[in-house]
Amino acid sequence: MRWVRWCIVIFLGIAGSAEGQSAAAGLYVEGNQLYRAGDFSSARLRYEAAVRTGIRDPRLLYNLANATYKTGELGLAIVLYERALHLAPRDEDILANLRFLRRLKQDRDPEPASGLGGFIERVYLWPTSDELAVGWLLSLLGLFGSAGWRRWRQMPVLHTGVAVGLLLCLSIGGFALSRSQRDGRVEVVVTHAEGIARSGPDAQQTEVFVIHEGTKLVVERSEGDWYLARLPSGLGGWLPASVLTEI
Known part of the structure; x- marks a missing residue:
């Protein structure tokens, strides 16, 4: 039904013309129906057609990756899960399927770091680039807010606040720059x-x-x-x- 398609369009957050949105939503629905029926090749074709409309949504890429794996292309399925993960870095379903496929491939991945090194790596990778950008902006606003206080020169505690704000701003900025370079690889x-x-x-x-x-x-x-x-x-x-x- 038409209203169902439009609900899915809104749910997916598809950008573009109304005609393109409706077509993409229809392809997505058809792909899901074919996948549930066990026709993975046809489902994959529908998902691929939906992607070509310009959708950037992790759920669509996740479904396409599932269908791609079911049609026997492990490497390409991993590519699609990785692309979905870039859009939804903490999605447990994407992460679980990626771990599963990595265990199936012939070449073994290095074991993840353990102990303090592993903890630092997880902390480093946890925030997204967008979250780091927001954190840097907030720290910058806090720094200017502290520095602009009318009587900050007469209040030592505000000297400390400005210093802490500056340190936080520089730290988050450096962290964000490092991550942007890594994410840009x-x-x-x-x-x-x-x-x-x-x-x-x-x-x-x-x-x-x-x-x-x-x-x-x-x-x-x-x-x-x-x-x-x-x-x-x-x-x-x-x-x-x-x-x-x-x-």
Whole structure:
């Protein structure tokens, strides 16, 4: 029914024309119905068509990732879950499915850090870039509010408040800059059965290592149709772009 489609449009937060919103909502509904019926290939086609309308919604990407995995493409499913995670960093369903698929792939990921190092890493990764930006803005407003107090020169406690505000502002700003640089990295996933990393951007160069479908790397630079990419372990090599998909 038409009202159901419009409710889903609002729920998804789709941007664009009314016609595009209605079409995308219809595709999303059809995809869900086909998925529940076990027709994963057709469901995937509907979700992909909805994505092409310009939707940026983690639930749509999550459903598309589910259908993609069901049709046998583990690497591409991981890419789609990662894209959904960028939009909803703390979504437990996305995180759970990502953990599940990572256990299925051939190459093992490094064990997460434990103890104090692991705690610091989790704290570092917990806030989103948007939350850090809001925190920095609030600390900046607090700093100016303290500094603008009419009698702050006669009140030592406000000297302390300004100093604390400045320290907080600089700390959050530095933290946000560090995270923005990290979040701005180009990450790729192997979406073919395997990829052969070489010592240079040419198929005749020496083989360095072999990686398999689903493995994630960070791109350092590109040359032609080749990427110089690095594993979390630090090992790097040149891989053909044809075996990789950008997150």
